[in-house]
Amino acid sequence: MSRVITVGGAQMGPIARADSRKAVVDRMLALLDTAHARGCDLVVFPELALTTFFPRWWMESQNEVDSFFESEMPGPDTQPLFDRAREYGIGFYLGYAEKTVEDGETHRYNTSILVDKDSNIVGRYRKVHLPGHAEHEPERPWQHLEKGYFEVGNLGFPVWRTMGGVMGMCLCNDRRWPETFRVMGMQGVEMVMLGYNTPAANAVGPEPFHVRMMHNHITMQAGAYQNGTWVVGVAKAGPEEGCDLMGGSVIVAPSGEIVAQAHTLGDELIVAECDLDECTFNKTTIFNFEAHRRPEHYKIITEQVGAVPPPEE
Ligand code: ING
Secondary structure, eight states: OOOEEEEEEEEBOOOOTTOOHHHHHHHHHHHHHHHHHTTOSEEEOOTTTTSOOGGGSOOSOHHHHHTTOBSSSSOTTTHHHHHHHHHHTOEEEEEEEEEEEETTEEEEEEEEEEEOTTSOEEEEEEOOOOOSOSSOOTTSSSOOOHHHHSOOOSSOSOEEEETTEEEEEEEGGGGGOHHHHHHHHTTTOSEEEEEEOOBSSOTTSOOOHHHHHHHHHHHHHHHHHHHTOEEEEEEBOEEETTEEEOOOOEEEOTTSOEEEEOOSSSSEEEEEEEEGGGHHHHHHTTTOHHHHOOGGGOTHHHHOSSOOOOOOO
């Protein structure tokens, strides 16, 4: 028995600050058309896919910051995406900046949604691991103000039974933290979708590009292997407003093998036939959690935040 879903990773090239939502959605519709032509059941778009990566700038005006957020999803600009996906019978993952009012309070999250083949929003995730800093650091070549523009996600790392399997989501920096994949692994996840905006260079220190690309891939390969799950990681890539973003979008099998990889820094669809039953081997042998995990020895992971080395001699 196999449960194959054909998955498309819809990498996107640079989005300019001045690009309209319509111009961006038109590019996403073109990627969706290609995905349909290539028989995709599910498409994964990048993190913050509707706008340029705006946390790279310090903005005093909340109104200016809010111009990069969506107050409704779908809204007039994004409805065409939902309509075309439903016409094609394609589910999709979409990363965007969410502005929402809950109990009279306005909240802003770095969010992804999972939309099923009937265009119903069946899942929502709000980014937990916000990298960078909250205040303006003018000495940086570019800012990374996710801690200032977004709240920490309040939904945890849920999974959903949809698209014929157990699906999970995360966003960008989340992939660097093994806890992200393990929490979903503990819920039997079979495919983790994530989008990312990752600068090709480190703003604060020397780190060769090939090392950063290795980090990009090993985090997703390890997450896949150690939890017996597929991982689909999709970049917003290319030279965007003076900041080079890395590409390297991949589809990773539960074995940890990369089965599809982008080779450009532009709008590019990568496709793989993903058999969710390939998760079973790792989940029932080497990573049979019930048989092998020893949580009584792991408590420090949830009870402590920072590392505490032993006292100096
Ligand atoms: N971007 C980067 C990421 O985690 C980063 C930020 C890059 C942090 C490299 C540490 C090292 O891929 C986002 N948006 O999280």
